Amino acid sequence: MSAPGGAPSPGPRGGSMGPGANxxxxxxxxxxxxxxxxxxxAPTPGPSAPPSGAMSQQNLNQIVIDYLAKKGYSRTEAMLxxxxxxxxxxxxxxxxxxxxxxxKTRQGFDLLKNWVEENLDLYKPELRRVLWxxxxxxxxxxxxSFYPQDAKSFFEANKNMFxxxxxxxxxxxxxxxxxxxLQDNSVAKLYRTNKYRVVLSNPAYTNLLQFLESKDxxxxxxxxxxLSSFCSVxxxxxxxxxxxxxxxxLSQIGAGQTFPAEDEGSAYTGDNPAMAGTLPRLRLGxxxxxxxxxxxxxxxxxxxxxxxxxxxxxxxxxxxxxDMIKKEDDDEAPSRSDIPFPASTARDVHTEVKKxxxxxxxxxxxxxxxxxxxxVSVCMFTFHNTFDNLTCMDxxxxxxxxxxxxxxxxxxxxxLDGNYLPKSGPEFADIPxxxxxxxxxxxxxxxxxxxxxxxxxxxxxxxxxxxxTSARWLLSSSADxxxxxxxxxxxxxxxVYKGHDRPVWDLRWGPFGHYFVSGGxxxxxxLWVSDHVRQQRIFVGxxxxxxxxxxxxxxxxxxxxxSDHTVRMWAVTTGNAVRMFTGHTGNxxxxxxxxxxxxxxxxxxxxxxxLWDLAPGRLLKRMRGHGKGGIWSLSWSVESTxxxxxxxxxxxxxxxxxxxxxxxxxVIGEGGVGTKIDAGPTPAGQNKKKxxxxxxxxxxxxxxxxxxxxxxxxxxxxxMNLVIAGGAYLPT
Numbered sequence: 057m058s059a060p061g062g063a064p065s066p067g068p069r070g071g072s073m074g075p076g077a078n079x080x081x082x083x084x085x086x087x088x089x090x091x092x093x094x095x096x097x098a099p100t101p102g103p104s105a106p107p108s109g110a111m112s113q114q115n116l117n118q119i120v121i122d123y124l125a126k127k128g129y130s131r132t133e134a135m136l137x138x139x140x141x142x143x144x145x146x147x148x149x150x151x152x153x154x155x156x157x158x159x160k161t162r163q164g165f166d167l168l169k170n171w172v173e174e175n176l177d178l179y180k181p182e183l184r185r186v187l188w189x190x191x192x193x194x195x196x197x198x199x200x201s202f203y204p205q206d207a208k209s210f211f212e213a214n215k216n217m218f219x220x221x222x223x224x225x226x227x228x229x230x231x232x233x234x235x236x237x238l239q240d241n242s243v244a245k246l247y248r249t250n251k252y253r254v255v256l257s258n259p260a261y262t263n264l265l266q267f268l269e270s271k272d273x274x275x276x277x278x279x280x281x282x283l284s285s286f287c288s289v290x291x292x293x294x295x296x297x298x299x300x301x302x303x304x305x306l307s308q309i310g311a312g313q314t315f316p317a318e319d320e321g322s323a324y325t326g327d328n329p330a331m332a333g334t335l336p337r338l339r340l341g342x343x344x345x346x347x348x349x350x351x352x353x354x355x356x357x358x359x360x361x362x363x364x365x366x367x368x369x370x371x372x373x374x375x376x377x378x379d380m381i382k383k384e385d386d387d388e389a390p391s392r393s394d395i396p397f398p399a400s401t402a403r404d405v406h407t408e409v410k411k412x413x414x415x416x417x418x419x420x421x422x423x424x425x426x427x428x429x430x431x432v433s434v435c436m437f438t439f440h441n442t443f444d445n446l447t448c449m450d451x452x453x454x455x456x457x458x459x460x461x462x463x464x465x466x467x468x469x470x471x472l473d474g475n476y477l478p479k480s481g482p483e484f485a486d487i488p489x490x491x492x493x494x495x496x497x498x499x500x501x502x503x504x505x506x507x508x509x510x511x512x513x514x515x516x517x518x519x520x521x522x523x524x525t526s527a528r529w530l531l532s533s534s535a536d537x538x539x540x541x542x543x544x545x546x547x548x549x550x551x552v553y554k555g556h557d558r559p560v561w562d563l564r565w566g567p568f569g570h571y572f573v574s575g576g577x578x579x580x581x582x583l584w585v586s587d588h589v590r591q592q593r594i595f596v597g598x599x600x601x602x603x604x605x606x607x608x609x610x611x612x613x614x615x616x617x618x619s620d621h622t623v624r625m626w627a628v629t630t631g632n633a634v635r636m637f638t639g640h641t642g643n644x645x646x647x648x649x650x651x652x653x654x655x656x657x658x659x660x661x662x663x664x665x666x667l668w669d670l671a672p673g674r675l676l677k678r679m680r681g682h683g684k685g686g687i688w689s690l691s692w693s694v695e696s697t698x699x700x701x702x703x704x705x706x707x708x709x710x711x712x713x714x715x716x717x718x719x720x721x722x723v724i725g726e727g728g729v730g731t732k733i734d735a736g737p738t739p740a741g742q743n744k745k746k747x748x749x750x751x752x753x754x755x756x757x758x759x760x761x762x763x764x765x766x767x768x769x770x771x772x773x774x775x776m777n778l779v780i781a782g783g784a785y786l787p788t
């Protein structure tokens with residue numbers, strides 16, 4: 057993340073179709089050419105009138121075919137027609153698309169069509185222009201390969217997509233079914249003897265190629281071959297005259313066109329407000345538990361219930377587990393086949409059992425009662441003598457360890473209870489006991505550390521039967537462009553992940569481990585699997601650094617926040633962006649998705665928190681109270697009704713999610729962080745002199761906890777609804 061320890065980012069990019077290009081992405085025809093046809097620089101010579109000088113291979117073939125037809129050599133003529141139909145303009149054979157490219161052609165086109173429709177609205181209009189030539193040349197490929205029925209079916213299934221822009225061409229192509237029809241059709245001949253010119257912006261073209269390469273075996277290679285053989289793609293940087301660019305939209309506001317204002321916030325990119333209803337549908341339900349794992353967890357819980365009954369007024373563990381499963385059926389959920397995970401282990405069973413126990417015995421937060429917020433408790437850990445070199449922090453889910461990263465390129469891990477850190481085996485017996493350890497390996501400042509999901513040990517279990525469910529791994533990212541995986545048993549680096557070509561600002565484990573996501577200065581976010589050294593997905597689209605990343609609770613989506621002041625939501629299975637949120641006026645410094653998977657909270661360096669409703673993609677409300685400098689951490693309660701935040705102003709603040717959208721302000725002065733000066737609204741038009749800057753606090757705030765000049769780097773709701781916070785003391 058950019059703060060603390062961030063770095064300036066390059067300027068934003070723009071987009072343009074370029075001069076001389078029309079709305080369909082095809083160059084405007086030169087004088088004398090037919091409108092709506094591929095570009096050509098000279099009239100196409102026919103077989104009866106060969107040009108002077110060198111004769112093309114295709115024209116020579118046509119002359120020979122005419123001669124064979126005249127002499128009655130029908131079989132030889134048919135064979136030559138087949139071979140001639142599968143040649144490039146200069147006589148070279150067409151790319152080999154496989155022994156039978158029909159299924160791959162249709163499958164590849166359908167995949168690309170669906171991908172384009174699910175893409176960002178900013179790039180969708182120009183990407184749609186690529187579909188027309190791919191449709192035409194795919195149809196031609198089926199016709200020349202002597203598959204008339206498949207060609208007809210493919211044509212009928214997709215022709216309506218291109219009406220009314222290409223009505224005339226579609227009318228010319230509709231009767232084609234045999235290779236000789238292509239030879240006799242003047243419009244088809246024009247397409248086949250010239251390359252179709254398409255103009256795309258650099259980001260859209262890069263995104264297109266990455267998608268085709270990722271779907272190589274599903275037909276992407278066929279689409280790629282057609283694109284390279286029959287299309288001439290010209291790439292341009294975005295410019296202010298592009299009708300789909302943000303700059304152009306801003307310039308058109310005065311002409312009466314609407315544009316999502318920053319004060320309102322929006323999930324749309326602004327090229328067409330009428331597209332609001334076409335947002336991809338999201339599956340926000342919880343990922344269902346693996347069947348065998350569910351059975352093992354249920355058996356373990358039943359055994360626990362037999363050992364010890366439930367506390368007064370509480371469910372049995374089995375009842376609590378059934379209630380938790382029922383709540384998972386409220387929303388449409390992704391399938392476990394969509395997101396591959398390794399087979400469950402005994403550790404997974406014990407971890408899930410512990411989660412159920414904590415869920416039942418937690419401090420329940422039901423929101424405000426009679427206007428009074430819940431009494432949330434905060435435990436603050438303060439680090440001294442860091443000399444402003446501490447850059448990041450994380451706390452393990454079992455509340456046993458806390459890890460910090462430093463500008464001096466090392467990581468330090470402490471035991472929160474002050475006891476000695478455990479040793480994994482007799483080979484470490486010579487290592488002296490210590491309550492903290494250093495992890496050294498990075499060659500640049502450490503910008504993020506992250507513990508994987510874990511659970512504390514279960515009670516009332518004999519030592520020999522206990523399964524280690526505590527934190528055993530730690531991820532870190534650095535200015536040295538790498539991500540490292542550390543073993544907390546051996547206290548050594550086990551894996552170095554390389555992929556980013558600039559500093560990596562942030563990273564986060566998935567909710568079930570195994571996967572993690574990172575974002576960096578190279579303007580990309582990347583999805584990784586912990587047992588592979590190469591990334592599995594690259595999320596490209598932001599115009600500046602990706603500063604903050606996080607996962608959706610069901611692992612099906614990833615969120616990225618950028619210095620371009622936007623938040624994007626990506627589908628893990630396809631790599632496509634499914635939401636884009638605009639509304640922040642400052643750099644986004646933290647972000648967290650609610651545990652129920654329905655809301656997203658994002659905060660910036662202006663002291664503003666914005667809540668987003670993911671399904672409709674709309675801004676719910678803004679919450680203010682923090683001073684400027686950055687809100688560095690957010691965390692949700694188990695019920696997703698309360699949000700906690702901490703940041704550079706040295707306060708931990710608790711927020712009511714179900715509170716009013718707009719609130720009358722209370723004024724907080726800087727002369728003592730968190731000191732309340734005026735608890736009532738300020739009368740309109742009253743100009744009262746105030747000392748220093750003041751911050752308006754919205755009525756969503758339940759409570760604020762000031763520290764003694766300690767910026768808060770991390771806040772976290774535990775599974776028992778206790779808030780753990782950590783910061784570094786900075787004396788004046």
